Amino acid sequence: MVTIYDIAKRANVSSMTVSRVINNSGTVKEETRKKVEQIIKELNYIPNSAARSLNIKETKILSLIITDITNPFFTKVARGAEDKAKQMGYRLLLSNSDESLEKESEYINMILSSGVDGVLIAPSGDQSKKNLRTLIKHRIPFVLIDREVDGIQSDVVMGDNFDGTRKLIEHIIQQGHRKIALINGPSNISTARAREKAFIETLQLSGIQPEENLMYNISFKQNNAEKIVEKLVSLKKAERPTAIFAANNFIAVDTVKALRDLGKSVPEDMAIVCFDDPEPIPGFNPFLTVAAQPDYNFGYLGVQLLIERIEKKGPQGFQRIVLPPEIHISKSSIKG
Structure with missing residues (x-):
């Protein structure tokens, strides 16, 4: 994974200078700024990784990606997630992938560039493996809800x-x-x-x-x-x-x-x-x-697992919660 230190080394500047360019803060010579920005582009660097490597404080923001907001099941999932996030001092950003891998990928890229503490996601399908591996690569905690993806190890809340x-x-x-x-x-x-x-x-x-x-x-x-x-x-x-x-x-x-x-x-x-x-x-x-x-519980328990993962308060191994239907x-x- 590319870090700000890789960029600093390539540009022959300090990591602090790279951070200033990324965050548009402090004084940086225009020539240096352009040089750093060009290297960031060449290395396909995601700015949020810089925030993590510099130990910037948690945002207290979670991302919820569901597949169809018009479906009453996912509407209630979102409500459960929002209630639990608020209860634990977090805010929740809602995204609707519309069962589309393309839209899901766009939201994942937005998450990487804007910065959130973790992601609760109902994958669009098996093809979501690529997006989930991107989250793993950038060390962003995530929990799957409703659906699993073969080959991806994670916490999951799903129905029986x-x-x-x-x-x-x-x-x-x-x-x-x-x-x-x-x-x-x-x-x-x-x-x-x-x-x-x-x-x-x-x-x-x-x-x-x-x-x-x-x-x-x-x-x-x-x-x-x-x-x-x-x-x-x-x-x-x-x-x-x-x-x-x-x-x-x-x-x-x-x-x-x-x-x-x-x-x-x-x-x-x-x-x-x-x-x-x-x-x-x-x-x-x-x-x-x-x-x-129990759709509400999918979101509620999913956020609980996610925050435990973010705050490192839960068990080290991944948890799989299966909720029985009535x-x-x-x-x-x-x-x-």
Whole structure:
């Protein structure tokens, strides 16, 4: 990792001079300033590293990067994070990656250049490994929430995706359904993979063979399920599913709306269960059978772990907190 001492050596100036150029403080000759700035550019140096190497006081600012602020799950995560940060004397900067690696990378670069004490992040997917390694390189503490990334060791707060999915599928099988479709999130996201694995294994343990033509991967964002629902409904009656497992709240709501538009009733024509609990929607019926996660606690506990990591008050090893969901049975999966 490049330090201000590397820059000072290359420019043949003192580290204090480099610090003055970076922080735009003190008196530095214009010729020297330009020389140092050119070397900083050549070495792709991140100014915040200078602040750390010079032991500048903590900013008491944390960064929260979530993937979709419009999703009620992440809205509550943010509230929990903000409450805990304030309680412990920190401020929280909120960023929304929009499930985009590009936007996530932009926020990581902003964090490096502006300086925060730590980052609470829901990764956009497996491709986030690059950004997380950047944080590790610059010694910025971080905690993962909701999603894990293979090959990255860190503190993490996440839900029990496998057990929540298993219980939902067991419930729908108990209602007599044998043909069950899965509308899932992208396979490069750990939560989607865990939910798919539980879906498949629970069907198999019940003597039901999963059917690939009933399993789909789409975005976790809004307004993406309509075409998939049309495909499922257009299948011949013997091939058509009688129930759908929607892997998140947005997919579930979009699925119910799409079924309505096609003249289908829930649960009479198609039962629905889903992971995560959507916010109440005026005029929306039926109420959904869900695996409701303690979303507020994701943010609250995530910030607690992060501050412990920053202040070196927690255990040396990484902590993995898995929060169990609550199964709420409602009208969308029960006829009559």
